Amino acid sequence: MSAILVxxxxxxxxxxxxxxxxxxxxxxxxxxxEFVVIKGPSGxxxxxxLYLLGLLDQPTSGTLTLEGEDTTGFDEDQxxxxxxxxxxxxxxxxxxxxxxxxxxxxxxxxxxxxRLADDxxxxxxxxxxxxxGLVGHEHKxxxxxxxxxxxxxxxxxxxxxxxxxILTDEPTGALDSKSSSNVKDILKELVRTxxxxxxxxxxxxxxxxGADRQVEIIDGRxx
Amino acid sequence: MQLHLDxxxxxxxxxxxxxxxxxxxxxxGVAFFLAVSSLMRGSELDFIARLVxxxxxxxxxxxxxxxxxxxxxxxxxAGAVSVLHVKPLTERRGIRQYKRRLEQIDAIPGxxxxxxxxxxxxxxxxxRDEAITLSGIEPARMRDVTTIEKDIVAGSLxxxxxxxxxxxxxxxxxxxxxxxxxDTVSVxxxxxxxxxxxxxxxxxxxxxxxxxxxxxxxxxxVQALLNRPNVANTIITRLEDxxxxxxxxxxxxxxxxxxxxxxxxxxxxxxxxxxVRNVIMYTVVGAILxxxxxxxxxxxxxxxxxxxxxxxxxxxxxxxxxxxxxxFLIEGLVVGAAGSVLGFLAGSGLMWVTGQVRLTVPGESDxxxxxxxxxxxxxxxxxxxxxLSALAATYLPARRGARLAPVAILRGAA
Numbered sequence: 001m002s003a004i005l006v007x008x009x010x011x012x013x014x015x016x017x018x019x020x021x022x023x024x025x026x027x028x029x030x031x032x033x034e035f036v037v038i039k040g041p042s043g044x045x046x047x048x049x050l051y052l053l054g055l056l057d058q059p060t061s062g063t064l065t066l067e068g069e070d071t072t073g074f075d076e077d078q079x080x081x082x083x084x085x086x087x088x089x090x091x092x093x094x095x096x097x098x099x100x101x102x103x104x105x106x107x108x109x110x111x112x113x114x115r116l117a118d119d120x121x122x123x124x125x126x127x128x129x130x131x132x133g134l135v136g137h138e139h140k141x142x143x144x145x146x147x148x149x150x151x152x153x154x155x156x157x158x159x160x161x162x163x164x165x166i167l168t169d170e171p172t173g174a175l176d177s178k179s180s181s182n183v184k185d186i187l188k189e190l191v192r193t194x195x196x197x198x199x200x201x202x203x204x205x206x207x208x209x210g211a212d213r214q215v216e217i218i219d220g221r222x223x
Numbered sequence: 224m225q226l227h228l229d230x231x232x233x234x235x236x237x238x239x240x241x242x243x244x245x246x247x248x249x250x251x252g253v254a255f256f257l258a259v260s261s262l263m264r265g266s267e268l269d270f271i272a273r274l275v276x277x278x279x280x281x282x283x284x285x286x287x288x289x290x291x292x293x294x295x296x297x298x299x300x301a302g303a304v305s306v307l308h309v310k311p312l313t314e315r316r317g318i319r320q321y322k323r324r325l326e327q328i329d330a331i332p333g334x335x336x337x338x339x340x341x342x343x344x345x346x347x348x349x350x351r352d353e354a355i356t357l358s359g360i361e362p363a364r365m366r367d368v369t370t371i372e373k374d375i376v377a378g379s380l381x382x383x384x385x386x387x388x389x390x391x392x393x394x395x396x397x398x399x400x401x402x403x404x405x406d407t408v409s410v411x412x413x414x415x416x417x418x419x420x421x422x423x424x425x426x427x428x429x430x431x432x433x434x435x436x437x438x439x440x441x442x443x444x445v446q447a448l449l450n451r452p453n454v455a456n457t458i459i460t461r462l463e464d465x466x467x468x469x470x471x472x473x474x475x476x477x478x479x480x481x482x483x484x485x486x487x488x489x490x491x492x493x494x495x496x497x498x499v500r501n502v503i504m505y506t507v508v509g510a511i512l513x514x515x516x517x518x519x520x521x522x523x524x525x526x527x528x529x530x531x532x533x534x535x536x537x538x539x540x541x542x543x544x545x546x547x548x549x550x551f552l553i554e555g556l557v558v559g560a561a562g563s564v565l566g567f568l569a570g571s572g573l574m575w576v577t578g579q580v581r582l583t584v585p586g587e588s589d590x591x592x593x594x595x596x597x598x599x600x601x602x603x604x605x606x607x608x609x610x611l612s613a614l615a616a617t618y619l620p621a622r623r624g625a626r627l628a629p630v631a632i633l634r635g636a637a
Contacts, residue, residue, distance in 0.1 A: 047633075047634070051630050051633065054539075056538075056539055056629050056630050056633070057628075057630040076543065076544055077543050077544070077545070080538065080541050080542060080543040080544075081541065081543075082541075083539065083540070083541040084540065084541020084542075085541070087541075089539050089540070091539075091633065095532065095535075095536045095539075096536075097230070097233070097533055097536065097537075098237075098533075099233035099234070099236070099237050100233065104229075108226070108537075108540060109540050109541060111225075111226040112226060112540070112541060112542055112546070113541070157540075161541075169633075
């Protein structure tokens with residue numbers, strides 16, 4: 001198994017009169033096709049670690065290597081470009097653009113990357129929605145969808161540019177138990193059948209049990 | 224780009240009320256801008272047209288811009304001895320060989336010229352003496368060059384050709400001296416010649432001083448009266464394109480050596496007053512648009528406040544700060560552009576309405592319409608102002624929105 005994401009001594013400190021260290025000297029290697037769960041009590045720094053791994057935030061010190069490329073010193077635009085092509089996010093709240101239909105939300109990252117022809121983008125968006133069981137809901141606005149459906153649209157969108165890594169932050173936190181297990185199954189299936197790396201933050205033990213590996217973080221340190 | 228447009232459009236569409244409010248600000252700004260500027264420009268052009276109409280476009284006079292240099296100074300410019308109190312050679316005033324000069328000037332395309340010999344004379348009538356500027360003219364040429372014929376209220380300009388002793392004076396002067404058409408008056412020249420001349424025409428220009436101190440007679444008669452045969456001291460011209468006067472005047476001056484003054488040079492004070500007026504006007508109408516731009520600022524700011532979550536989504540998805548900035552700038556530009564176009568319509572309506580207003584100016588018998596200028600340049604200027612203020616109003620909030628760190632928003636939301 002090859003390492004896809006290597007974190008070395010990641011530390012993230014919020015500056016201020018009393019500096020707060022969110023993540024403390026975290027070293028972590030995640031392999032391609034692995035399903036890793038980051039667990040921990042609230043306030044433990046698991047989301048902060050996920051943001052660092054997902055290039056949404058930059059570490060105060062330490063290095064992060066993504067697919068063999070050291071991301072230290074990347075500027076905002078380089079980080080954005082990397083996120084666009086290599087990372088997909090699914091957050092606790094679905095985070096769809098309210099004015100756009102499910103179909104258009106899924107197309108957003110593809111249109112920004114602009115690697116595929118327009119008709120292929122459209123076809124791919126449809127396929128993704130259908131794969132996630134959203135037949136017939138393609139042109140509905142997020143407000144016309146249920147919570148579980150919205151979260152599936154968000155997953156489809158995260159998959160749009162076919163990124164090797166999917167990062168999720170409490171993806172089932174706001175869902176009822178039925179939708180929640182549905183979303184969990186989808187994420188697991190991504191790893192099994194599509195050789196995708198999934199990094200999930202959760203405090204749901206049941207969800208965590210299905211992971212290849214569980215990492216626990218307390219007070220910003222791995223235990 | 225299409226993507227950015229789509230997102231920008233979705234923001235504007237879903238916040239219809241605020242968008243319409245800010246749009247109205249721009250529309251009103253542009254409309255008032257157009258209404259005010261069209262009226263100001265219109266009146267300015269009307270004023271200049273009157274100015275251009277009533278004065279010769281170029282006046283060539285028998286003077287030189289620089290005094291003649293003394294021969295001694297020419298020869299020894301750095302001489303050690305200087306001669307003081309040198310009196311220049313007395314010369315006969317007037318444009319030398321004016322007929323040849325006139326031909327030369329007349330040959331310039333798009334230009335008509337007329338010779339004038341003006342001199343001071345005294346009208347003596349019923350015990351009253353009035354100093355008058357008497358201009359000797361050739362009616363046939365004068366007709367082409369000035370609007371004096373239009374101002375004749377009795378008799379005709381051609382009458383002085385028929386009657387060599389004919390005299391045309393202002394109606395106010397005639398009234399002052401109790402003169403009527405056909406009356407005779409003694410004209411005394413500074414050289415002592417006295418002629419009895421007859422009133423064959425009256426004019427009224429509306430300019431009081433001119434009407435009370437100006438008289439016209441045949442050129443040959445005035446030459447004889449002033450003892451200056453074959454002399455003219457002014458050549459006045461009229462151009463097809465009045466705005467070419469400055470360049471043509473310079474050309475004539477180079478050609479003849481005589482001082483040639485364009486109407487612009489002669490009316491510099493008035494033109495600079497007009498310019499000051501324009502600056503004031505554009506400041507005021509610019510301020511209207513500035514106020515309108517606060518509306519745009521308000522809308523874009525509140526869109527950004529409301530859309531911080533969207534900004535975080537887009538950024539986490541891989542949109543760059545520049546993309547976010549572009550989206551909001553487009554929103555401002557759309558409001559600016561749509562506001563300009565609608566403002567053009569509203570403004571044109573206002574301009575049409577102002578154009579219909581008829582006023583009766585005191586002292587004038589015919590009502591006049593307010594002069595409205597319909598040139599495209601003010602539309603372009605209004606649009607430029609609107610777009611610039613929209614851009615400026617959008618730029619700051621757009622930049623602030625673009626700089627939002629997605630993590631900060633996610634932390635707040637999660």
